[in-house]
Amino acid sequence: MARGGRHVEYLLKHLTPADLAELDVLIWALVTGVEEHAPRCALCAGPEPCPHVGRAIQEVLDWRTARLLLTQAERLREHQRRQHERRTA
Numbered sequence: 001m002a003r004g005g006r007h008v009e010y011l012l013k014h015l016t017p018a019d020l021a022e023l024d025v026l027i028w029a030l031v032t033g034v035e036e037h038a039p040r041c042a043l044c045a046g047p048e049p050c051p052h053v054g055r056a057i058q059e060v061l062d063w064r065t066a067r068l069l070l071t072q073a074e075r076l077r078e079h080q081r082r083q084h085e086r087r088t089a
């Protein structure tokens with residue numbers, strides 16, 4: 001999946017309020033972790049995130065993509081279930 005502006009736009013359209021609430025929890029954990037880590041890390045004094053922070057950010061971004069894919073799969077499964085119910089009613 002492409003990254004950047006279009007990717008973010010797509011995510012915002014398709015993530016549910018529950019998905020976004022879960023994402024808020026992860027972002028809160030990320031920010032809290034970076035706040036605890038940065039004062040003790042010489043590399044974090046620079047303009048770019050250190051490899052540890054970079055990896056943590058990437059984990060959250062990867063989770064967001066995985067959540068989107070799972071939400072889409074859940075929607076398709078629900079649609080399939082309803083079609084099956086209609087056919088067998």
Ligand SMILES: [Zn+2]
Nearest residue numbers: 041043044050
């Ligand atoms: Zn660091």
